Amino acid sequence: MTRFAALFGLSLFFSGTCWAQCSGVSKANSRLGWSEPANILAPDRSWVVEVKPVFGADDNRTPVTIRKCGEAVSKPLFILQRDAQLYWSSDSKHLVVVNQPWSGTNKLLFFSVPSETATNRLLPADSLDKTVSETLIKYLGDNKRIQFYLPTFVSWKDTILLLAIGGTSNIQRDGSVDTYCFGMLINSNTLRVEKVLSEKELKISSGRSCQLSP
Numbered sequence: 001m002t003r004f005a006a007l008f009g010l011s012l013f014f015s016g017t018c019w020a021q022c023s024g025v026s027k028a029n030s031r032l033g034w035s036e037p038a039n040i041l042a043p044d045r046s047w048v049v050e051v052k053p054v055f056g057a058d059d060n061r062t063p064v065t066i067r068k069c070g071e072a073v074s075k076p077l078f079i080l081q082r083d084a085q086l087y088w089s090s091d092s093k094h095l096v097v098v099n100q101p102w103s104g105t106n107k108l109l110f111f112s113v114p115s116e117t118a119t120n121r122l123l124p125a126d127s128l129d130k131t132v133s134e135t136l137i138k139y140l141g142d143n144k145r146i147q148f149y150l151p152t153f154v155s156w157k158d159t160i161l162l163l164a165i166g167g168t169s170n171i172q173r174d175g176s177v178d179t180y181c182f183g184m185l186i187n188s189n190t191l192r193v194e195k196v197l198s199e200k201e202l203k204i205s206s207g208r209s210c211q212l213s214p
Helices: 001-023 127-139 197-204
Strands: 029-033 038-041 047-051 064-067 075-080 083-088 094-102 105-112 146-159 160-172 177-187 192-197
Touching: 029 038, 038 094, 038 177, 064 083, 064 127, 075 083, 075 094, 075 105, 075 127, 083 146, 094 146, 127 146, 127 160, 146 197, 177 197
Parallel strands: 105 146
Antiparallel strands: 029 083, 038 047, 047 064, 064 075, 083 094, 094 105, 146 160, 160 177, 177 192
């Protein structure tokens, strides 16, 4: 065997090893289930999100982790209790998760990949959810209490994330129930709400509406 052939063989071996460590489906979005193992690659295939179910516990507590392609060490993201929808940004730098730990209440989680700047990396995972919730309360008014909170993903173009925020609320003075639906345009670099859309504006701009009940 020539030296070139030997080096070429070693190259294939190590490339194959790295690729095996990064195997999975490259998707902009994926559904996660607590009992279903999954590997979801970032669009640029540099990171992989891994779901490894844990069976036999009193409740569903499946760890979801992220790992740089070709490296062995994973970093924890969150615990999956039921179902979730995962969305990668097109540049593979950020993740949005619409977590569904129980019926009637979704929870938004936002992550930057570990190689990003310290400012983004230190943001708590629930920062996006807090921003959306606070904006929603402001638009609903102080006399309403949120009953069902069901944010859903609509689109993510460059740094602009569009979410549909729907559900029901109780009017405190008489206990009657009302539905709500807003679109929120959010800058994914700053997590600031750039614009709030009415239900009509959301439908015109995206063709989408809100989920109003479980």
